[in-house]
Amino acid sequence: MLSVLCLCLLGLVYQTQAKAVFAHFMVANSANFTRKHWEADIGAAKAAHIDAFALNTGYGGANTTKLLNDAFSVAGSLDFKLFLSLDYSAGGWPEDQVVAYLKNYTTHPAYFKDTPTNEPLVSTFEGYQSMGDWNNIKRKVNVSLIPDWSTKSPQELANNGVVDGLMSWDAWPWGNQPMNTTSDEDYLTALKPHNKPYIMPVSPWFYTDMVRYDKNWVWQGDDLWYERWQQVVQLQPEFVEIITWNDFGESHYIGPIHENELGIFEYGGSPFNYAEGFPHDGWRMFLPYVVEEYKSAGSGVVDDEGVVVWYRLTPGSACPAGQTTGNAESQGQDTMAPGKVLTDRVFFSALLDSQAEVRVSIGGGANDTVQWSDSPKGGGKGLYHGNVEMDNRTGEVVVTVSRSGKFVAQVLGEKITKDCPHKLTNWNAWVGSATTNGSNASTSRASLDESGAAMGSRVLTVLMQMMVVVWVGWFAV
Numbered sequence: 001m002l003s004v005l006c007l008c009l010l011g012l013v014y015q016t017q018a019k020a021v022f023a024h025f026m027v028a029n030s031a032n033f034t035r036k037h038w039e040a041d042i043g044a045a046k047a048a049h050i051d052a053f054a055l056n057t058g059y060g061g062a063n064t065t066k067l068l069n070d071a072f073s074v075a076g077s078l079d080f081k082l083f084l085s086l087d088y089s090a091g092g093w094p095e096d097q098v099v100a101y102l103k104n105y106t107t108h109p110a111y112f113k114d115t116p117t118n119e120p121l122v123s124t125f126e127g128y129q130s131m132g133d134w135n136n137i138k139r140k141v142n143v144s145l146i147p148d149w150s151t152k153s154p155q156e157l158a159n160n161g162v163v164d165g166l167m168s169w170d171a172w173p174w175g176n177q178p179m180n181t182t183s184d185e186d187y188l189t190a191l192k193p194h195n196k197p198y199i200m201p202v203s204p205w206f207y208t209d210m211v212r213y214d215k216n217w218v219w220q221g222d223d224l225w226y227e228r229w230q231q232v233v234q235l236q237p238e239f240v241e242i243i244t245w246n247d248f249g250e251s252h253y254i255g256p257i258h259e260n261e262l263g264i265f266e267y268g269g270s271p272f273n274y275a276e277g278f279p280h281d282g283w284r285m286f287l288p289y290v291v292e293e294y295k296s297a298g299s300g301v302v303d304d305e306g307v308v309v310w311y312r313l314t315p316g317s318a319c320p321a322g323q324t325t326g327n328a329e330s331q332g333q334d335t336m337a338p339g340k341v342l343t344d345r346v347f348f349s350a351l352l353d354s355q356a357e358v359r360v361s362i363g364g365g366a367n368d369t370v371q372w373s374d375s376p377k378g379g380g381k382g383l384y385h386g387n388v389e390m391d392n393r394t395g396e397v398v399v400t401v402s403r404s405g406k407f408v409a410q411v412l413g414e415k416i417t418k419d420c421p422h423k424l425t426n427w428n429a430w431v432g433s434a435t436t437n438g439s440n441a442s443t444s445r446a447s448l449d450e451s452g453a454a455m456g457s458r459v460l461t462v463l464m465q466m467m468v469v470v471w472v473g474w475f476a477v
């Protein structure tokens with residue numbers, strides 16, 4: 001009977017696992033960061049209701065200890081969390097060095113703790129071949145290991161005792177297929193019997209062209225940033241990780257672009273810098289809302305109405321595609337033309353108190369009313385989404401949201417052009433946003449609210465204490 005009680009308490013603890021949203025952060029791209037940069041990025045992440053950065057750290061990177069020391073010190077002073085995501089893709093990690101790094105940082109108050117174990121979370125990018133190291137590592141330092149080991153199926157990994165949870169990297173669909181949750185459900189199904197958490201990946205875009213790494217492909221973006229968050233709210237995973245905060249070389253950054261941060265294009269041998277002049281800050285605009293939707297299972301609050309708009313600055317047929325493919329042969333996929341994957345459309349999402357109208361004008365032409373392709377059930381408050389064909393139009397893009405003739409918000413977007421300054425198509429997206437009062441929302445929401453995660457973990461601590469009492473009581477008997 002007692003074991004039944006304990007099981008059901010375990011169930012309760014599992015249920016109350018504090019949800020959290022992470023953003024994958026490339027430490028290599030922050031090589032020139034000073035404390036000011038860390039303050040700016042952590043401030044922007046907090047404003048977007050992100051709980052922690054997963055610090056992608058390769059072994060042997062320049063200045064890593066100084067960077068991590070600064071990052072943890074700033075995070076500590078701003079009440080933000082960080083954890084290590086060890087990148088094994090470039091030469092792996094020596095076991096003793098993993099221990100040294102974890103010992104140094106997991107005791108820092110700003111280090112993110114997994115629940116319900118309250119142990120420091122450590123993740124990886126790949127590194128399945130080093131799985132054997134982790135039994136030794138965990139004997140030397142207490143951590144909760146939640147790796148991304150995409151070379152093995154979740155079924156093969158979930159029951160392994162060294163694994164405390166799993167992350168997936170399947171954030172983009174195959175070619176031009178719609179994004180679905182088949183892969184996420186595989187992970188959840190494999191992990192659930194073991195009460196282990198899942199980190200669900202969410203990404204807005206993917207375009208990379210780097211000769212040094214032999215990478216040159218696009219995966220689907222288009223409506224993805226909107227659609228994937230709907231899937232998060234519906235699936236309710238334990239954790240979400242945004243891929244990424246600052247991976248400029250793969251075009252899926254949502255963080256600000258600082259000077260002296262884009263060295264990867266030269267280092268990676270890219271034919272041109274495809275991130276410069278392509279801000280993605282607007283993609284943070286609706287995060288506070290969807291993050292609360294996710295954490296509260298559908299009770300997000302709309303503070304300020306606003307609209308975010310994104311599109312490529314050249315139609316797919318205007319400039320040469322070079323060797324860029326849709327899908328990647330190196331990932332075992334059949335390839336197709338990139339223009340079959342990314343479509344020539346202007347995409348927009350609006351956060352609204354109630355139904356409103358959206359008009360799009362390109363190059364000063366017709367100012368057409370566009371139907372939303374998706375809107376909240378019942379047409380009330382929430383996120384509205386849609387897109388419109390470029391139709392080979394060029395010039396400035398103006399997206400205006402209004403309600404019964406009353407202005408709500410407007411984005412004056414960068415010009416679409418058929419010029420090809422780099423003689424190649426830039427498949428990256430330009431992103432802009434505006435709120436009701438005309439300001440761009442991304443950096444202006446400096447909320448110092450306690451996050452839901454922090455609240456959840458307090459409830460949990462109480463439950464854990466109850467459990468300990470039950471167990472101790474049982475042994476005493």
Ligand SMILES: *[C@@H]1O[C@H](CO)[C@@H](O)[C@H](O)[C@H]1NC(C)=O
Pocket residue numbers: 031032062063
């Ligand atoms: C390491 O940091 C120093 C001081 O911030 C900087 O001058 C140097 O360029 C950095 N090294 C690399 C390889 O980025």
Ligand SMILES: *[C@@H]1O[C@H](CO)[C@@H](O)[C@H](O)[C@H]1NC(C)=O
Pocket residue numbers: 065100101104
């Ligand atoms: C650990 O911290 C010490 C003291 O700050 C530092 O000297 C050492 O280089 C750090 N080692 C690692 C692996 O971070």
Ligand SMILES: *[C@@H]1O[C@H](CO)[C@@H](O)[C@H](O)[C@H]1NC(C)=O
Pocket residue numbers: 138139140141142
């Ligand atoms: C891990 O945590 C347990 C319980 O707090 C403690 O007894 C043990 O010494 C820790 N192990 C290491 C390697 O720090």
Ligand SMILES: *[C@@H]1O[C@H](CO)[C@@H](O)[C@H](O)[C@H]1NC(C)=O
Pocket residue numbers: 172173174177178179180181182
């Ligand atoms: C989900 O999408 C993938 C391709 O991205 C596809 O292979 C799979 O069949 C889809 N699942 C369902 C249930 O449609």
Ligand SMILES: *[C@@H]1O[C@H](CO)[C@@H](O)[C@H](O)[C@H]1NC(C)=O
Pocket residue numbers: 028029030031032260261262263264
């Ligand atoms: C850091 O700055 C140096 C000097 O300007 C530059 O060469 C390097 O590419 C920068 N690093 C990154 C990661 O951008």
Ligand SMILES: *[C@@H]1O[C@H](CO)[C@@H](O)[C@H](O)[C@H]1NC(C)=O
Pocket residue numbers: 359361364367398400402407
């Ligand atoms: C399009 O129409 C809206 C709503 O009537 C208006 O506010 C906006 O200024 C117009 N935009 C252009 C570019 O004409």
Ligand SMILES: *[C@@H]1O[C@H](CO)[C@@H](O)[C@H](O)[C@H]1NC(C)=O
Pocket residue numbers: 317391392
């Ligand atoms: C756009 O123009 C190009 C060449 O001028 C043409 O090949 C293509 O079919 C046009 N696309 C659309 C959607 O009209």
Ligand SMILES: *[C@@H]1O[C@H](CO)[C@@H](O)[C@H](O)[C@H]1NC(C)=O
Pocket residue numbers: 281282440441442443
């Ligand atoms: C907000 O807009 C200003 C002026 O257009 C721009 O300099 C700034 O980078 C924008 N910030 C964000 C977060 O979009």
Ligand SMILES: *[C@@H]1O[C@H](CO)[C@@H](O)[C@H](O)[C@H]1NC(C)=O
Pocket residue numbers: 304435437438439441444445
């Ligand atoms: C405009 O909206 C932003 C974002 O919510 C807010 O921080 C700012 O105070 C507002 N400004 C005015 C003048 O209302």
